Amino acid sequence: MTHAHDEPKGSGFLTLSLASVGVVYGDVGTSPLYTLKEVFNGPHAMAVDQANVFGILSLIFWSLTLVISIKYVIFIMRADNQGEGGIMALTTLALQRRHIPWQRAWIMGVGLFGTALFYGDGFITPAISVLSAVEGLEVAAPGLHAFILPIAIVVLVGLFAIQRLGTGKVGLAFGPIMCLWFFALGYWGVLSIQQSPEIVQALNPAHALHFFAEHRWHGFLVLGAVVLALTGGEALYADMGHFGPNPIRVSWFLLVLPPLMLNYLGQGALILRDPQAIQNPFYLLAPSWALLPMIGLATLATVIASQAVISGAFSITRQAMQLDYLPRQKTVHTSEAEIGQIYVPGINRMLLFGVIGLVLYFHTSSNLAAAYGIAVTGAMAIDTLLAFIVAMDFWRWRPLYAAPLFGVFLSVDLAFFSANVPKVPQGGWFPLVLGITIFFIMWTWQKGRTVLRHRIQNMAMSLKTFLEDIGRLAPQRVSGTAVFLTARHLSMPVTLLQNFEHNKVVHERVVLLTVDIEDVPHIADSGRVQVERLEHGFYRVTARYGFMESPNVPKILRLCRGAGLDIELADTTFFLGRETLMPSDRPDLNPWQEKLFISMFRNASSPIAFFQLPVDRVLELGCVVEV
Incomplete structure (x- = not known):
């Protein structure tokens, strides 16, 4: 994966810039399909x-300039986390230098709610x-109206069905298709502008100011439709790790923004010449x-726009799992070369059913x-607050x-948000309800995990005492290596004590492994593993991973050789704890949180897959914990 600090030069830079068009700009690039139509046909037409x-x-031009070009492309993309x-x-970047508890709680809460809202976007983007x-079929042949929903559902089912192939294979043709899409946007826009060149005067900000002065409250509410032109703007920042900031910046200013505005201007010129064209100005631009x-090209472009959001949902889910905000789920790596290419079947199914439900409930874009x-x-708005920190x-x-x-950035964000509040009864309730639900799920999981660690810590004895007992009792030592996975807050894993109490033996070499x-x-692998030699054949190994990486225990053991600890995988047994959670008489969680956490914990995927352990070398030991 290419990062901001190692961007290539020359042809490699050009390739990245073109590739970013295919992955990053699908959402904002397909906004001309519906933005002007909603402004002049929506509830505040x-x-x-x-x-x-x-x-x-x-308003559209200066919103794109202020929010996308200046806020995201120039400023917020500077806030990169490696x-x-x-x-x-x-x-996580905003938290790094804030150590006051209330500040950390506030930043974490705001960030989690922003993450939850991202999932709401993941449902709505493919649907709309x-x-x-597909609604363009109605322009070509009004008799096809009855087929719009079935065709849209078939396209969406196909989109989610191919996710298991991986982003790399799915996105192979994205760049050329989106370049063709933006060429078409600009081409049809220019042809329309040539017939009404006076439309270019609309770029003067005085027209936006006059619009607000003339319409006041009604003009403010129209921002709720204007914001559709900005959808997908946050994808510029979210996908920065795949391409680096500079290729994304170059492609925005040279390949994306010009055809976007040419198309909007062309649509504006068209509806001034023929007000009836407002029924679907995008498609009526074309002969x-x-x-x-x-219609075919637009369908491909919208599939690509949806793909970027779906891939983002997979990525943000993995980050949340790594940072312990969501329970572990099955994650499939679809590329041996690119660590960022993953597929999360559970999230894919959730998005599929949710998107189809939205299409059936709302019927139209x-x-x-x-x-x-x-x-x-x-x-x-949350991006702006965190970037300020x-x-x-x-x-x-x-x-x-x-x-x-x-x-200024926050004022614009809040103006757009406020203009959307009146749309809550018509459908704006959905992302709010979904966001609040996902926020409480993540908050409950994080709080429950903290309580569980505290309970397990109370059950454990100190490692120093245990090693003293080993030296005093001199128990039987059996050949091979035992690896006990333990949390960073717990020096002595409960599974080690359980194994000793039940089997009365200790392996000749014992590794206490913590994955942070x-x-x-x-x-980098050079700083990933730290090995500490203890007494009586015991070792403490700490492996460090980033939140975009997947822990790999066999690889950790191979890296230990460089620190003088040579472990043969075939002669190693991995001990895992399997906790059975029971409600407590004095819970630290609210009753509903307790039930939710226990349910999520029971349904979390096995740590065997999460840590990529060899199945035939794992031994699980159970214990009952009250939460």
Whole structure:
């Protein structure tokens, strides 16, 4: 994986820039399908006249400039966590230099809620994108209206079915297709602009100001539809680790923003010439002979837009699991070369059923647009808050300089969010309910894990006492190596004491292995393993992993050879604890949290797969723990 600190030069840089078009810009690149249509047809529809069209186009252009170009591309992409971006990486970065408990709790809470809103975006993006593309069939042949939902569902089922192949294989053709898509956007936009060149005047910010002065409260509510042009903006930051910031910046300014604005201007020119075209200005830009090819290309582009969000959901789920905010789930690595290419079957199924449910419930992309803005604008506002902390802690900006700039960004984010609040009854409730639900799931899991560690720690004895007993009692030693996995908060694993009490033997070599997940995305193998030699053939091994990596215990043992500890895998037994949780008479969790945590714990995937242990070398020892 290429990171911000090792971007290639020359042709490699150009390849990365083109590739980023295919992965990063699918969502924002397909926004012209529905943005202007919703502005002039939605619940707060505006009349089609020159002042309104110029004002809306000016708002779209300057929103893209301020939020995407300046906030994300220029500033927030500087907040990289060892080359990685995204709200989870930004949260861990903001936490690194904050040690006051209430500050850490606030940052963690805000970051978790932003992460939860991202999942809401993961449900809505495939639904609205694919529906808006397939709805073009109605423009070509109104009699096909009844087939729109079935076709959209078939496309979505196919999209989620191929996820198991891996992002690399699925995304092989993304770059060329999206380049063709953006060329088409610009081409049809230019043809329309040539017929009405005065539309270019809409880029003057005075038209946006005049629009607000004229319409006031109604104009403010229209921001709830204008924000559709910004959807996917956070993907620039989230996908930074795959390409590095500079290829993403170059592709935005040279390959994406110009055709986007040409298309918006072309649509504006079209509806001024023919107000009836507002029913679907995107597809009516193209001549009748190009309509079906454009529907096909738009469907491919929306599938690509959905793919980026789905891959992001897989990635953020793994980060949350590594940082202990979600229970372990089965994770499939779909590439031997790229660690970031993963497939999480449970998340894939959840997204599939959720997306199909949304399509069946809302029926049209216009109805779904009401649900779209809340999640996007909420996540954008949280990005701004966390980036403000990073600017002061890492960039050493003085609050006097940081506060005005990020205050402007936050004011814009909150304006968009507030404009979407009236859409809550029409569908905006969905991402809010989903976000709150996922937030409480993550909070409950993190709190429950803390309680469980405390309970297990109370059950354990000190390692020093145990080693003294080994030296005094001189128990029988059996050949081979025993590896006991233990949490970093626990020096003496309960499984070691259980094995000794039941079997009355100790292996000739005992390794106490702790896997620490650090608040950084990646850790080099040279600094991954630390070996400490204890008494009586005991060793303490600490392995460090980044939250974007997957622990691999056999690899850890191989790295131990460099520290003088040579372990043969075939002569090693791995001891794992299997805790059975029971409700406590004096729980540290609320009753509903207790039930939820116990349920999640029982359904978490096995640590055998998570730590990539050889199945035939694992022995599990159970114990009962009250929470």
